[in-house]
Amino acid sequence: MNDSADIRFLLTLREGGSLIAAARKLGVSPSAVTQRLQQLEKKLGAQLVNRTSRRLQFTEEGTLLCERGAELIQQFDSLFEDLHMRRGGLIGTLKINAPLGFGRRHLAPAISGFQQQNPDIEVALTLSDKPLTGTMDRFDIVVHIGELPASNLVGYTIAPNARFVCAAPALIKRIGAPDSPDDLSKLPCIVLQENNEDVSLWQFSKGRLRRSVRVPARLSCNDGDVIRQWACEGRGVILRSEWDVADDIAQGRLIRLLPGWKAPDANVMALTHQRAGLPARTRHFMQYLQSRFRPLPPWRR
Incomplete structure (x- = not known):
């Protein structure tokens, strides 16, 4: 393995997960991918990939090459990117993973603006209901909303975001507004399934008081737009991010509950x-993203 092309080839294999996907990405036939992999393994004298299942499984040697090789490729690309920057531009591919709703409403427009300012940059955006449970090293940036689980990832704050308990006026007129978090256990609720979290356990604080309430999940979905629409239709109470419900609250489609x-x-x-x-x-995309949401994010303007 004497150049970066072999490492890039292996990384493409791992990202695609199959010979067919890798062949499609490389623009060659699956047999050509197989032949190149065999030649690489022969040159190194080690098996890199087990091909006994429908999906490729990397051996310890293959995994090591991908992990260490990805670091080398990043350093290699950074070097030439910095050289290009001296001539006044950004180059390369930026891979981003983000939650479905926030990605559609707020991140996609930001990416479009950034790419328009930097036309030599290629941006690949992946939207997911579980952005933290995928293969993290496939992405340069992962946008996450909420508390960060223990990990080796480095976090940069993009924008403040509270969470509100909300319901449609018609539902509140029918069942009444809760006086305390404990009342939520008796009301129809709607929950968002994301990141394998315990989504029906809602937590609240008021000064030094703490409350944890197990709510009845009459409806659930992995798409925030769906549960917000259900709430606007009066189907149940939701606990939802400020960025998602601020407009509905301002327009009277939803009422914020338990403001204390x-x-x-x-x-x-x-x-x-x-x-x-x-x-x-x-680095430049992170700075651009932060500038889009400062001094106030769109949902607080």
């Missing part, structure tokens, strides 16, 4: 694998 009680904040974070040595395109 505070749910844990769910700030918008951008996560990277390391703090130092980030490519220029990643």
